[in-house]
Amino acid sequence: MQETLIQFAIFIMAGFLGFELISRVPNLLHTPLMSATNAIHGIILVGGMITIAADGPAWVKAVGFLAVFFGALNVVGGFWVTNRMLSMFRPPKARVKRRKG
Amino acid sequence: MQETLIQFAIFIMAGFLGFELISRVPNLLHTPLMSATNAIHGIILVGGMITIAADGPAWVKAVGFLAVFFGALNVVGGFWVTNRMLSMFRPPKARVKRRKG
Amino acid sequence: METGVAPFLAYLLAAALFIIGIRRLRTPETARSGNTIAAFGMTVALIATLFVIEFESLLLIGAAVVLGSVVGILTAQRVQMTAMPQMVAAYNGVGGGAAALIALSEFYHLSEEGSLGVVAGTTIPLTVLVGSVSFMGSVVAFSKLQELAFTGSVTFPLQQVVNAVLFLGILVLAANAFLEGEILPFLSPVASVIAVLFASLVLGVLLVIPIGGADMPIVISLLNAFTGLAAAASGFVLENYILIIAGTIVGASGTILTRLMSGALGRPLGKIIFAGIAASGGSKQEELGERPVNDVSASAVGEYLSDEANKVIIVPGYGLAVAQAQSVMKDLVEALEKGGTEVLFGIHPVAGRMPGHMNVLMTEVGISYEKLLDLEDVNPEFEDADAAIIVGANDVVNPAANDPEKDTPISGMPVLEVGNAERVIFIKRSLSPGFAGVDNPLFYDTDKTMMLFADAKQGLEEVVEAVKNG
Amino acid sequence: METGVAPFLAYLLAAALFIIGIRRLRTPETARSGNTIAAFGMTVALIATLFVIEFESLLLIGAAVVLGSVVGILTAQRVQMTAMPQMVAAYNGVGGGAAALIALSEFYHLSEEGSLGVVAGTTIPLTVLVGSVSFMGSVVAFSKLQELAFTGSVTFPLQQVVNAVLFLGILVLAANAFLEGEILPFLSPVASVIAVLFASLVLGVLLVIPIGGADMPIVISLLNAFTGLAAAASGFVLENYILIIAGTIVGASGTILTRLMSGALGRPLGKIIFAGIAASGGSKQEELGERPVNDVSASAVGEYLSDEANKVIIVPGYGLAVAQAQSVMKDLVEALEKGGTEVLFGIHPVAGRMPGHMNVLMTEVGISYEKLLDLEDVNPEFEDADAAIIVGANDVVNPAANDPEKDTPISGMPVLEVGNAERVIFIKRSLSPGFAGVDNPLFYDTDKTMMLFADAKQGLEEVVEAVKNG
Numbered sequence A, B: 001m002q003e004t005l006i007q008f009a010i011f012i013m014a015g016f017l018g019f020e021l022i023s024r025v026p027n028l029l030h031t032p033l034m035s036a037t038n039a040i041h042g043i044i045l046v047g048g049m050i051t052i053a054a055d056g057p058a059w060v061k062a063v064g065f066l067a068v069f070f071g072a073l074n075v076v077g078g079f080w081v082t083n084r085m086l087s088m089f090r091p092p093k094a095r096v097k098r099r100k101g
Numbered sequence C, D: 001m002e003t004g005v006a007p008f009l010a011y012l013l014a015a016a017l018f019i020i021g022i023r024r025l026r027t028p029e030t031a032r033s034g035n036t037i038a039a040f041g042m043t044v045a046l047i048a049t050l051f052v053i054e055f056e057s058l059l060l061i062g063a064a065v066v067l068g069s070v071v072g073i074l075t076a077q078r079v080q081m082t083a084m085p086q087m088v089a090a091y092n093g094v095g096g097g098a099a100a101l102i103a104l105s106e107f108y109h110l111s112e113e114g115s116l117g118v119v120a121g122t123t124i125p126l127t128v129l130v131g132s133v134s135f136m137g138s139v140v141a142f143s144k145l146q147e148l149a150f151t152g153s154v155t156f157p158l159q160q161v162v163n164a165v166l167f168l169g170i171l172v173l174a175a176n177a178f179l180e181g182e183i184l185p186f187l188s189p190v191a192s193v194i195a196v197l198f199a200s201l202v203l204g205v206l207l208v209i210p211i212g213g214a215d216m217p218i219v220i221s222l223l224n225a226f227t228g229l230a231a232a233a234s235g236f237v238l239e240n241y242i243l244i245i246a247g248t249i250v251g252a253s254g255t256i257l258t259r260l261m262s263g264a265l266g267r268p269l270g271k272i273i274f275a276g277i278a279a280s281g282g283s284k285q286e287e288l289g290e291r292p293v294n295d296v297s298a299s300a301v302g303e304y305l306s307d308e309a310n311k312v313i314i315v316p317g318y319g320l321a322v323a324q325a326q327s328v329m330k331d332l333v334e335a336l337e338k339g340g341t342e343v344l345f346g347i348h349p350v351a352g353r354m355p356g357h358m359n360v361l362m363t364e365v366g367i368s369y370e371k372l373l374d375l376e377d378v379n380p381e382f383e384d385a386d387a388a389i390i391v392g393a394n395d396v397v398n399p400a401a402n403d404p405e406k407d408t409p410i411s412g413m414p415v416l417e418v419g420n421a422e423r424v425i426f427i428k429r430s431l432s433p434g435f436a437g438v439d440n441p442l443f444y445d446t447d448k449t450m451m452l453f454a455d456a457k458q459g460l461e462e463v464v465e466a467v468k469n470g
């Protein structure tokens, strides 16, 4: 029980942290942000690797294989496409100080 | 060991969260902020209460008593004075939309 | 499962790297390195995992990872920037699918060991449900956006009832799995979870098909949050902190972006998801063709721009993305700047079909992000602009949104005040309104407005020609 | 110590309330409720604690809490707003003292039980050290600011050496405590920790006495961070999550504010703490009395303001706080506004002696915070201002800070560009510079500048009279 409680505490903290982190990203970068966080939830791949490694009949192994495949696709595709997008946000050559208001 | 590791994880998360939270407070409110966070570390009072409750010779009880006294002073004085300060930040009667820039 | 000290610290490092990475997404200068840092964090987490699992499985894992990575790189490298919404949907879907499958096999393992507690017993069916809905929902969203299938709002009689029954069925199956077959004795616990998975896949389809294509970004963002939470839930089951932390952060992220979008659309989330009204949105347009408009040619626009305009503000919208007109846009900017005209962009937060989508398209063709002003910064600029050129947009410049006498789907949404510019130039194919189906009074202001009826790409090409010659 | 489920959840709730409370400190409208929410969180945590401890101790606890609360309320209610820095120092000090005492008695308990592990064995002496330094450091800071003792920079020969030796001694004592008297057999572990406590108290004094009074806010902010970290460390020892979370958040907070201040002062933190140069700062002033200044009377200032000025920007500084002139300031604003003059305030981030201090003083007398513009917002306003009135400030308006030819302690610090206003009016007692000891070229710009030599309060009173009569 204590273990679950602590996990719950971590969950709450991460939730607050997530809100703070995301709400400071400007609209300019919302598409890459969506894409990058999308890649981050590919962390589920870690779970896939742990599951596939446990013993089990062939169908469970197959399920695990599919999970890892999906997870890797999520991670690699997600970060790759985000990088492609962000590589377009080049700093301007002649830096014009943007007038306020 | 696992316990300590998890505490360490909580510590790291709280550190990040603290940075995010504080860095968004504007200079206008830095004095009350300093005073309010000052009151929050009076949470040490919780530790004082736990310690004073454990068995021990008179000197340890006396130390605990002083700790709880200090902690309560920190908490109550801190929140009280912050409240006094903030009660002065009244919303303006005629709300003039502040011109940007 | 007890993680060793070293893997635990590696996971913590990975979490810190994710956080630092997202922090760096705040400015365009640091964003790319932020993404790299997050990807590095992912690598750390994966390598750490290799140390906690059995050696024999490495081959299988390696094969799956390589396969997934290859498909990931190929798709990510080829996708067009205008197709970003469906690409995010696709990656999100597979993530959700992975979460569902992992939960299923974890259920198998735990029930074999006989160590299924309350936490796992309730969390696993939930993860299977959420992950599967996210998977099929994303598939449907993808097909809609790619216009492969289910385009428009697909409805059938008693849809809500069917959904409700299906959902109830899933609950019963989940309870049956948890209670080891006490409710439906003919279904073993594992079989019940498999049934939950399939039923949830169907539910995912049914939930998303009635929602119109234009609402898809909101659905995708919501499903993104779902997948994040499914990952966090798996973390509870596997007692793995990196899953909890990263999954929760993504869950929070998706929630915020979803709220932001539905807020900017001026419609509560519930309506979008449960009413399918989005589809009917486009049909609300009244027939107002009789009212006169100032229909002009591209050369007239070009002439005005090169002769009279010293400062021009361009407002790109969804139509520009559809017409793939972003590189012609760049030509226009260059032609105008060559002639000494100052060019700025006004980017509305919900222009296009994904938050920030227009920014990506404009930077894609090399327009500096310093020129891309957001709503607050650009509105004061219209007053001394000689022209506002609106390309394939309507809702985001529609003054009807702030007309207190009108009750429209966009009422209350702040818009770009293009009417303050000297002249307003629309480049679009017809008088039809946009996503929200609200007619735009500016169309009929014949003194101020020029309507250039054309596909965004063709129209811009002609204007560029005219500016160059003018 | 295993906390039960209910207290654990209560602690988590308290942490959430702290977080929500701090979030609300972002705007003046929500700040007060934020403080209330945080205080409520504290109450929740304290009540939860009552359920995990023995019943018999309640009387002792109650007595201590009541005593502490009474002293807290009395002092908090009476303190003047200008004395805020020392008040924060005092509360911070007692918090640090509490942490040190708790660590000490926890050490006693654990070593009685014989269950002192590596974590507690290293964390406890650290907490005693940090808490005690924070306690005595705050006491010294308080005395300096209240001008009770140690004013100015108190130094003696070989000070750094003495500090180093003392610190080494503390390390040896701590190691002796951890190794159960193996190093110094005549000192029992508990006695060693007590020795650490007393030695750290002395260290706290020695560390802070050489630092000049004006640098105290930085020291206080740093000690605030220390106390937070000491609370977090106690959390590790007591295995109490609320202590870890709240303590760490405060630690991070103090760190940021400290960096902000030392950054705005343009001096690295290390220099402030180890060099005691702040004290010498004030003495750098050159004798420049020969250069002519435009020395004016209060009635001349009042006349100019009521006859010629339509827009006035006031810059308050440290001298205003010293002279307690904030309520006269309010009178001036009212007098000017009655005459139809627009009045704004330019508040520099490090004006005064504590970040944001001037904002508190101005709002104290009822000047709306909407009038208090920060550096970025106010600088463009000077151009069309008819007068900038600088009351008891120098560094924050000193153009020498941005003169590339000069190398001063404030070089590089952004300042309020008062020189752009039509006229510049200084109200201060002499030509002496401020905290950083840098002479201000504006003083000698006899065409533009009026120098009103007076105590801020008296000077302002006279000006108000003159404006009313003018």
Ligand SMILES: NC(=O)c1ccc[n+]([C@@H]2O[C@H](COP(=O)([O-])OP(=O)(O)OC[C@H]3O[C@@H](n4cnc5c(N)ncnc54)[C@H](OP(=O)(O)O)[C@@H]3O)[C@@H](O)[C@H]2O)c1
Pocket (backbone or CB within 6 Å): C214, C215, C216, C217, C218, C261, C264, C265, C316, C317, C318, C319, C320, C322, C323, C349, C350, C351, C352, C353, C354, C355, C356, C357, C391, C392, C393, C394, C395, C396, C397, C427, C428, C429, C430, C431, C432, C433, C434, C435, C436, C454, C455, C456, C457
């Ligand atoms: N960004 C987001 O996150 C998001 C998410 C979901 C929904 N939305 C909604 O989407 C809307 C976005 O507003 P918007 O102003 O960008 O777009 P809009 O109001 O939907 O208008 C798009 C316009 O583009 C024109 N168009 C379509 N294809 C074209 C082509 N090939 N060439 C030229 N014009 C073309 C259409 O007119 P013609 O048919 O006459 O050419 C239409 O009026 C808002 O209502 C927003 O709430 C945004």
Ligand SMILES: NC(=O)c1ccc[n+]([C@@H]2O[C@H](COP(=O)([O-])OP(=O)(O)OC[C@H]3O[C@@H](n4cnc5c(N)ncnc54)[C@H](OP(=O)(O)O)[C@@H]3O)[C@@H](O)[C@H]2O)c1
Pocket (backbone or CB within 6 Å): D214, D215, D216, D217, D218, D261, D264, D265, D316, D317, D318, D319, D320, D322, D323, D349, D350, D351, D352, D353, D354, D355, D356, D357, D391, D392, D393, D394, D395, D396, D397, D427, D428, D429, D430, D431, D432, D433, D434, D435, D436, D454, D455, D456, D457
């Ligand atoms: N805010 C913070 O967090 C913080 C913390 C630590 C240090 N500091 C430093 O403190 C300085 C603050 O700048 P500042 O411009 O506010 O103050 P300042 O540069 O220190 O100047 C204060 C001025 O007030 C005058 N003054 C003193 N007593 C007065 C009285 N009774 N009536 C009228 N004038 C009086 C002094 O001149 P006379 O003697 O001629 O009257 C002096 O020139 C900066 O250098 C800053 O870096 C700030």
